[in-house]
Amino acid sequence: MTRTSREPFQLSGRYANRNRWEVLAGPGDSRVTGQQIIHDEALVGxxxxxxxxxxxxxxxxxxxxxxxxxxxxxxxxxxxRNLEKAKEALGSLLETGRVHLLYMDQTDLASVRACADNFWKQSNKLNAIINNAAVMNTPESRTKDGFELQIGTNHLSHFLLFWCLKDLLLQSVTPAFHSRVINVSSSAHRYGPVQLNNINFEGNYNGWLAYGSSKTANIYMTTQIERLFGSHGIHGCSVHPGAFRSPNLQKYSEVEMEGMMNDKTMQRYLTSSEQACATSVYGATSSELEGRGGLYLEGASYAVHPCPPDGDAVEYGWGSWAFDQEKEERLWELSKKWVKVSDC
Structure with a gap:
C-alpha cells in the first residue's frame, strides 16, 4: 500500500502533525520524545x-x-519481576530517592495482590497508573492461575492491580488533576477481538491472535474504567506506543521483526525507545487530556477515527471492534470473576 497524507487527519492534539507520513524518517526523527513532552507541559520539577x-x-x-x-x-x-535487572536498567534514577521498585510477578495473581498491599503501605496517594508490562506472541503456556499467558499477564494482572488500588486513585483526585489509568495496548489489537467464550484459546492457539486479544482487552478495560469511574475523577485511556525494537518483547518474534526491518515503510514508522514512551507520558501528563478518558492514544496524540478497512499494520486508528459497550461490560464482569474480586 502506498502511504498517503490521509493518516494524520485521524489524529488530534498538539503533536499530530509530527506523525505525517511525509515527515517520518525512523528512530530519532521529529516525532516527540517523552522527555520533550514533560518540557512542553512545563512539568519539570x-x-x-x-x-x-x-x-x-x-x-x-x-x-x-x-x-x-x-x-x-x-x-x-x-x-x-526481576528486581536486579530493573536496578541495572534504572541505574542512577534510583539514587534520587524518588524512584522506588516493587516486586511483582504478573503471571501470579497472588503476587499482584501482595504488590498492591505493599504499595498501600508505602504511599497514601496515587495519581496515575501506567500499565506498561507485557509479553508478546509467546508459545502456548499458562500463568500460575491457569490463564493463557498473554491475557493473564497483559490484562488480568493489570485489572487486579487497578481493582486493588482504585480507592487510592479515587481519594487522590483533585479539582486540578483527576487520576489517570493508562493501559499500553498496541495496534495489534486489530488482530482480533477478545475471545470471551474461549479466553485461553483452548484448541486453537495462535500466539499473535492471543496477543491481539489481550491488547483489545487493554482497551476494553480503560473504556469501562471511564464509564464506571469517569464521573468520580478516574479516567482511563489506552495507548499504542508505535513500533520499536525491544529485545524483551520481540524474543519470540525475530522472524516477523526481521521482515519489518526490511520493509521501507516500516523503517520510516519505527521509533526510538525515547519516542515510543512518549504516548504513555502524554496520556499520564498532558493538559489536553485533563478530565477526559475513553480515548485511544497513538503518536502522543489521540485517534479520532477507526483504521480504514483497507489500512495496513502501520495505519493510524483503532480496530472496528475496539469499542463495544456490551463486550466491555462483559469482560469487566468476567475479569472480576477470574481474579476473584467483587463490589462488596
Missing amino acids: AWSDKVVLITGVSSGIGVETVRALALTGATIYGTA
Missing part, C-alpha cells in the same frame, strides 16, 4: 506532590517512561 505507578520497568519503554516522568519530581514506583 512541578509534580513533587504526585505519585505514579508504572509496571514493567526492567527494560524497554518502561525504563524510558520512568526516565521521562522522573523529570517532574514525582514519586515513582516501578514494578518488576
Whole structure:
C-alpha cells in the first residue's frame, strides 16, 4: 500500500502533525520524545506532590517512561519481576530517592495482590497508573492461575492491580488533576477481538491472535474504567506506543521483526525507545487530556477515527471492534470473576 497524507487527519492534539507520513524518517526523527513532552507541559520539577505507578520497568519503554516522568519530581514506583535487572536498567534514577521498585510477578495473581498491599503501605496517594508490562506472541503456556499467558499477564494482572488500588486513585483526585489509568495496548489489537467464550484459546492457539486479544482487552478495560469511574475523577485511556525494537518483547518474534526491518515503510514508522514512551507520558501528563478518558492514544496524540478497512499494520486508528459497550461490560464482569474480586 502506498502511504498517503490521509493518516494524520485521524489524529488530534498538539503533536499530530509530527506523525505525517511525509515527515517520518525512523528512530530519532521529529516525532516527540517523552522527555520533550514533560518540557512542553512545563512539568519539570512541578509534580513533587504526585505519585505514579508504572509496571514493567526492567527494560524497554518502561525504563524510558520512568526516565521521562522522573523529570517532574514525582514519586515513582516501578514494578518488576526481576528486581536486579530493573536496578541495572534504572541505574542512577534510583539514587534520587524518588524512584522506588516493587516486586511483582504478573503471571501470579497472588503476587499482584501482595504488590498492591505493599504499595498501600508505602504511599497514601496515587495519581496515575501506567500499565506498561507485557509479553508478546509467546508459545502456548499458562500463568500460575491457569490463564493463557498473554491475557493473564497483559490484562488480568493489570485489572487486579487497578481493582486493588482504585480507592487510592479515587481519594487522590483533585479539582486540578483527576487520576489517570493508562493501559499500553498496541495496534495489534486489530488482530482480533477478545475471545470471551474461549479466553485461553483452548484448541486453537495462535500466539499473535492471543496477543491481539489481550491488547483489545487493554482497551476494553480503560473504556469501562471511564464509564464506571469517569464521573468520580478516574479516567482511563489506552495507548499504542508505535513500533520499536525491544529485545524483551520481540524474543519470540525475530522472524516477523526481521521482515519489518526490511520493509521501507516500516523503517520510516519505527521509533526510538525515547519516542515510543512518549504516548504513555502524554496520556499520564498532558493538559489536553485533563478530565477526559475513553480515548485511544497513538503518536502522543489521540485517534479520532477507526483504521480504514483497507489500512495496513502501520495505519493510524483503532480496530472496528475496539469499542463495544456490551463486550466491555462483559469482560469487566468476567475479569472480576477470574481474579476473584467483587463490589462488596
